Amino acid sequence: MATGVGRRIGEPTVRRLSNYLRALQQARDAGYEHLSSEELARASGTTAAQVRKDLSALGSFGRRGLGYPVGELLEHLRRILGLDRRWNVALIGAGRIGTALFGYPEFRRRGFEIRHVFDVDPAKVGQAWGSVRVRHVDELEAALAQEPVEIAILAVPAAAAQTVAEKAARAGVHAVLNFAPVPLRLPPRVAVRNVNMTIELESLCFQLCNP
Amino acid sequence: MATGVGRRIGEPTVRRLSNYLRALQQARDAGYEHLSSEELARASGTTAAQVRKDLSALGSFGRRGLGYPVGELLEHLRRILGLDRRWNVALIGAGRIGTALFGYPEFRRRGFEIRHVFDVDPAKVGQAWGSVRVRHVDELEAALAQEPVEIAILAVPAAAAQTVAEKAARAGVHAVLNFAPVPLRLPPRVAVRNVNMTIELESLCFQLCNP
DNA sequence: TCCTGTGAAACGGTTCACAGCC
DNA sequence: GGCTGTGAACCGTTTCACAGGA
Numbered sequence: 244m245a246t247g248v249g250r251r252i253g254e255p256t257v258r259r260l261s262n263y264l265r266a267l268q269q270a271r272d273a274g275y276e277h278l279s280s281e282e283l284a285r286a287s288g289t290t291a292a293q294v295r296k297d298l299s300a301l302g303s304f305g306r307r308g309l310g311y312p313v314g315e316l317l318e319h320l321r322r323i324l325g326l327d328r329r330w331n332v333a334l335i336g337a338g339r340i341g342t343a344l345f346g347y348p349e350f351r352r353r354g355f356e357i358r359h360v361f362d363v364d365p366a367k368v369g370q371a372w373g374s375v376r377v378r379h380v381d382e383l384e385a386a387l388a389q390e391p392v393e394i395a396i397l398a399v400p401a402a403a404a405q406t407v408a409e410k411a412a413r414a415g416v417h418a419v420l421n422f423a424p425v426p427l428r429l430p431p432r433v434a435v436r437n438v439n440m441t442i443e444l445e446s447l448c449f450q451l452c453n454p
Numbered sequence: 455m456a457t458g459v460g461r462r463i464g465e466p467t468v469r470r471l472s473n474y475l476r477a478l479q480q481a482r483d484a485g486y487e488h489l490s491s492e493e494l495a496r497a498s499g500t501t502a503a504q505v506r507k508d509l510s511a512l513g514s515f516g517r518r519g520l521g522y523p524v525g526e527l528l529e530h531l532r533r534i535l536g537l538d539r540r541w542n543v544a545l546i547g548a549g550r551i552g553t554a555l556f557g558y559p560e561f562r563r564r565g566f567e568i569r570h571v572f573d574v575d576p577a578k579v580g581q582a583w584g585s586v587r588v589r590h591v592d593e594l595e596a597a598l599a600q601e602p603v604e605i606a607i608l609a610v611p612a613a614a615a616q617t618v619a620e621k622a623a624r625a626g627v628h629a630v631l632n633f634a635p636v637p638l639r640l641p642p643r644v645a646v647r648n649v650n651m652t653i654e655l656e657s658l659c660f661q662l663c664n665p
Numbered sequence: 666t667c668c669t670g671t672g673a674a675a676c677g678g679t680t681c682a683c684a685g686c687c
Numbered sequence: 688g689g690c691t692g693t694g695a696a697c698c699g700t701t702t703c704a705c706a707g708g709a
Binding site: 279280281291295296298299303305306307308309310311 | 688689690691692693
């Protein structure tokens with residue numbers, strides 16, 4: 244097996260692959276040509292066995308006695324994760340979280356290009372954020388018809404999230420990254436992922452209370 | 455079994471419990487007295503069987519033929535998750551993400567009180583953020599000695615994260631919520647949870663590329 | 666009848682241990 | 688000797704199906 248993905252890859256695996264990618268990029272910048280599963284594991288916070296399992300499932304190129312070739316594996320991972328291209332993104336919600344996400348340099352570095360920013364606040368609509376102009380959410384469908392995006396980042400209040408998400412889905416978005424603390428109900432053709440900072444804090448509390 | 459937690463609760467369960475809590479609060483505000491596992495499941499994005507399994511593990515109070523008593527279950531969950539008290543938090547990193555987190559109203563509403571804000575930027579050090587003053591990271595140990603916190607929220611650049619996290623751990627923090635895209639190595643007595651927005655976006659890409 | 670509580674089965678992910686190759 | 692690749696065992700979680708109480 245040389246190119247394709249072997250068995251179906253689950254969500255935890257994908258997260259780890261992202262981490263491997265980051266570690267590999269660092270290693271390349273540091274001039275390494277090969278990395279052992281042990282080293283990769285340390286750099287990405289997992290175990291060597293896990294690394295080998297993950298990479299072998301991709302039909303990987305590791306050399307016994309030597310390790311994994313940094314450059315080759317890096318390109319392979321980028322391709323598998325779909326990061327060897329540019330992705331267009333719409334940011335919905337120009338509040339505090341939206342602002343932070345817009346300025347997050349990691350996104351652009353990874354090929355995510357924020358093409359649209361929407362909000363409902365009249366004070367924000369019309370502002371120029373870099374090269375994009377903040378538009379009213381009512382213009383969402385028109386804007387996406389003119390310049391489509393694959394991904395919507397949802398950074399709106401919980402009460403508005405479901406409605407806005409549906410609007411985005413109707414406008415042809417294929418994936419939603421949801422920062423609102425509510426579960427979204429969308430047609431299965433739309434991929435959804437939730438980031439809920441409160442839940443993370445609450446999990447920590449639980450761990451503190453139940454050591 | 456009336457009060458304690460039955461079998462050990464895993465991380466996915468805790469996340470769902472947080473969601474149940476949110477759904478229950480909404481239901482209470484809407485005047486409901488009982489909620490069936492079916493209704494709870496719909497409101498929190500899971501299945502009825504899952505809800506029953508989760509709640510029965512807490513020695514729950516559900517009544518057959520009727521459902522779960524909203525108020526009672528709500529208090530029970532708050533106690534189990536450790537949310538029936540106030541938690542003191544230090545925010546480390548006063549950049550875009552730090553700013554957004556500081557202003558996130560959900561945190562305070564849930565009992566998380568940001569007592570300290572730290573940064574290294576001389577332009578920020580000294581600013582008054584509400585009732586707290588931004589201090590230099592070098593003052594971290596002194597500040598936490600004077601007014602301790604249980605939790606540190608880390609919103610600093612990747613390169614600084616490990617060092618700052620260690621400093622926080624030495625200063626007596628018990629849990630770290632890490633927004634930097636690097637795995638942290640901390641003594642096991644410190645609970646760590648990572649929020650990595652880039653990884654979430656990358657997972658979405660993968661889903662889009664591998665439908 | 667409605668709905669919970671729960672053993673049992675199915676599933677998926679992780680760890681182990683070692684065979685195989687350099 | 689060093690390190691990868693991988694079947695097998697292990698473990699926690701989810702789903703199923705149904706018994707049992709209101």
